[in-house]
Amino acid sequence: MASKKASRAVSPPRFDLSGLRMRPIRERRHLVRADRFARLPDPIPGFRGFLDSLPDVHAGEAWKVLVGGIAKAHRAGRPVVLALGAHVIKCGLSPVVLDLMRRRIVTAVALNGAGAIHDLEVASIGETSEDVAKTLLDGTFGLVHETPAEMNRAAARASRGKIGFGRALGELVVAEKMPRRDLSLLAAGVELDVPVTVHVCIGADTVHLHPETDGAALGEATLRDFRRICEVVSTLDGGVWANVGCAVVLPEVFLKAVSAALNLGFRLDGLLTADLDMIRHYRPMTNVVQRPPGRGISIVGQHEILLPLLRQSLLALLEGT
Numbered sequence: 001m002a003s004k005k006a007s008r009a010v011s012p013p014r015f016d017l018s019g020l021r022m023r024p025i026r027e028r029r030h031l032v033r034a035d036r037f038a039r040l041p042d043p044i045p046g047f048r049g050f051l052d053s054l055p056d057v058h059a060g061e062a063w064k065v066l067v068g069g070i071a072k073a074h075r076a077g078r079p080v081v082l083a084l085g086a087h088v089i090k091c092g093l094s095p096v097v098l099d100l101m102r103r104r105i106v107t108a109v110a111l112n113g114a115g116a117i118h119d120l121e122v123a124s125i126g127e128t129s130e131d132v133a134k135t136l137l138d139g140t141f142g143l144v145h146e147t148p149a150e151m152n153r154a155a156a157r158a159s160r161g162k163i164g165f166g167r168a169l170g171e172l173v174v175a176e177k178m179p180r181r182d183l184s185l186l187a188a189g190v191e192l193d194v195p196v197t198v199h200v201c202i203g204a205d206t207v208h209l210h211p212e213t214d215g216a217a218l219g220e221a222t223l224r225d226f227r228r229i230c231e232v233v234s235t236l237d238g239g240v241w242a243n244v245g246c247a248v249v250l251p252e253v254f255l256k257a258v259s260a261a262l263n264l265g266f267r268l269d270g271l272l273t274a275d276l277d278m279i280r281h282y283r284p285m286t287n288v289v290q291r292p293p294g295r296g297i298s299i300v301g302q303h304e305i306l307l308p309l310l311r312q313s314l315l316a317l318l319e320g321t
Helices: 047-053 058-075 086-090 094-102 113-125 132-137 146-161 165-175 185-192 215-234 249-263 282-290 303-319
Strands: 030-033 080-084 108-112 127-130 196-199 240-244 272-277 295-300
Touching: 047 058, 047 303, 058 080, 058 240, 058 272, 058 295, 058 303, 080 086, 080 094, 080 249, 086 113, 086 127, 086 303, 094 185, 094 303, 108 113, 108 185, 108 215, 108 249, 113 127, 113 146, 113 165, 113 185, 113 196, 146 165, 146 215, 165 185, 165 196, 165 215, 185 196, 196 215, 196 249, 215 249, 240 249, 240 282, 240 303, 249 282, 272 282, 272 303, 282 295
Parallel strands: 080 108, 080 240, 108 196, 240 272, 272 295
Antiparallel strands: 030 127
């Protein structure tokens, strides 16, 4: 009887990211340009009358609750936090958020990793957002030199300085005098001393493809930001948390921060939460609107309409127009 040869397991070839073909960011076609971003009109005379005229039912009532809640929190010196999905920046709404930060109405901003990428690219070259459907098929999606290199430098900066990822990115934008840093939420966080935290899900962002990405530095930096946002959430009794356009990461971050605050004995009974998005998603509805203490509301609409409308509504209440 012929003897059987012992079979040997064949190891698959090593997946070596150092072989990725990268290109300069300016060779990439962008879908979003800074010259198309929102502009900031002066307060509109009589806008308070429009606000008061909205029906006290469904979205009309919810809108009045949201605007009134933010105005009340601002007057009382309580926190107002915007948790922003990346699409908010891609829709050209950074000027609206920056104005609310500079007026000290918004006291903290939370971004996911993609939001930080778009903010950084706008600051650096005044453009962002590629055609994913096209670049995925030709193997170039996300594969540029500059953005991951800058994110890596920021993660290293955070590790050296024992600071959060958002702060490190903002310091990088300011230190390198990026040409459109005037549109950067990250830079404004540094200049105004307003917390801008970045919550990264490793593997979810294009920059994680870069072979030199330092997972330890990145994880350390974003963990610091999580602990920073936990501190912010612990002070939200009488304040507002508004989730705008983030379907998964930031609602999950918020829920854990609420749990930590309640476990440590902080009160959140007077918290107002809101979800503003184009459609209703499961996690924002459950983790932001329904589960936390206090009152939660949901308003469906396009970001590029809701946020400018929110700004005008707040100016009408706070400045009496």
